[in-house]
Amino acid sequence: MENSEVARILSEIGEFLAMEGESPFRIKAYEKAAETIGSLQEELADVYQKGGLRALEEIPGVGVSIAEKIEELLKTGHLKYYEKLKKKSPIDLSELSQIEGLGPKSIFKLYKKLGVANLKELEAAAKRGEIKKLEGFGEKSEENILKGIEFLKKSGGRFILGFTMPLIRGIEERLKQLRGVKKLVVGGSVRRRKETIGDVDILIVADKPKPIMDYFVSMPEVAHVYAHGEKKSAIKLKNGLDVDLRVVHEESYGSALNYFTGSKDHNVALRQIAIDKGYKLNEYGLFKGKKQIAGRTEEELYKALGLRYIEPELREMRGEIEASRENKLPDLIGYNDLRGDLQVQTSWTDGADSIEDMARAAMKAGLEYIVVTDHTKRLAMTKGLDAKRIVKQMKEIDEINKKFEAAGIKLKVLKGTECDILKDGSMDLPDEILSQLDVVGASVHSYFNLPKEEQTQRIIKAMRNPHVDMIMHPTGRLINKRPAYDLDMEKIINEAKNTGTILEIDAFPDRLDLKDDYIHECVKKEVKMAIDSDGHSINHFSVLEYGIAQARRGWCTKSDVLMLGRSRRCYPC
């Protein structure tokens, strides 16, 4: 059983317990264990094999009780305790808890009173007007539930790229190792690095595809086989993701890859160019009459169409074809170009690991500096820092830097904050504290539904604070969960230009905030951005990749992204 599955079950146990009004600490214990396991680098099965129950208990947040449950899951694939809870209240929790504002207590009440166990039944009950009649619910709650369902439907069951990528890469690696696979690439929206993906298209070049196809449809992750042929097979994975595997000929590889990478509109435009030149373009190649003139590689294909090669992240019809023709494509920031991370949370607040551990992990991830940006006091639940504690934290950072220097470690830890922007646009820490920090990030965590103009002015006021260097996750959206707060982004971007404020590209997979369209606007207006992990544990630096992908989708070059100089002593902005 995979870590993500164990994490899901533990987190559902937490929710079941919450429904029953269990002690909040017990619930929190399950949540915390689920979180840790979800971002664990090593497979639990390996941990268990190496060190048994004891090794499981070594995992932070896992004690005797949870370790035994994990053991049972690994050994039998089932957990009696979980099944008992589920039998008592057979509710599709993963579905219902996606609705913003609907927590375990409400879900339980809806089940008890109306028998609602899944999204469909919830929608039906809301439409029949039954929910507003329940005690504790009303007109507004029913309306919000319907709105939540609508929002969920719009996101259309798409998977968040960064959360799904480890699974896809695992499959990719195993397929690549099979005998007879000459080439393999994952195309589609995965290759374009869209923030969410609908399904996965894998292309291979192989002489004898049958054993490869046989393996593909019998992988342990497979829940259903739609098709199992020699040229194409299609499956549904246990997590609901559809994956297609196609075999293509070597001489068509480039054109097939192009075809299956999309976007559809980009492909249509390419086909039109081919027609204008008297050619025909399809997934088998570029043809003049019956003769194939290109298609073995994508580079060859674009060249034959009179274009420069266009990176997959740009193939969204945002002007890339014209830019390619005029040789004006941006020199995109590379996946290895990032040198530092300007948003890192630690165990001082809601992060899982100490400053030093985060710093060492950052170094392993190839970074040269991090900025420690713990939350501030308004976010009480995270133990947000007040003036006194942040001064203490600064001292610890000084000590770590000294220690690193003495040990010849190059990585620099900078002092920062993710300071709450209060309702009126003022900051949650006094100016005299902010002035002592290397990087001041500011962000909104409350009053999400102010009217557009008020919300915009609130952030503009923060940008005008001379100490504020950057606005973090500027629009506050959570992909598939919550829309951005109502903002006039044109005004925000213009103000960023005027005040020299950095706008963040928060790389966390369900944030990716700014989104690509806004990044593109910033690039056009020469507003600087920063790509940050928003990391809360030592494993989170890997998400920077998705921030870079998003930046590339927004046409970012290296110079659009803030990077601090190696020898520079601090104040970066």
Add this chain to the structure above:
DNA sequence: GCCGTTTTCGGCCCGACTGTTTTCAGTCG
């Protein structure tokens, strides 16, 4: 349920908003 230690129990444990109420429950970050 986990953790840590003054070693086997007590601490963990905030604060504000929303929508329902008329004093509070549920949710969220």
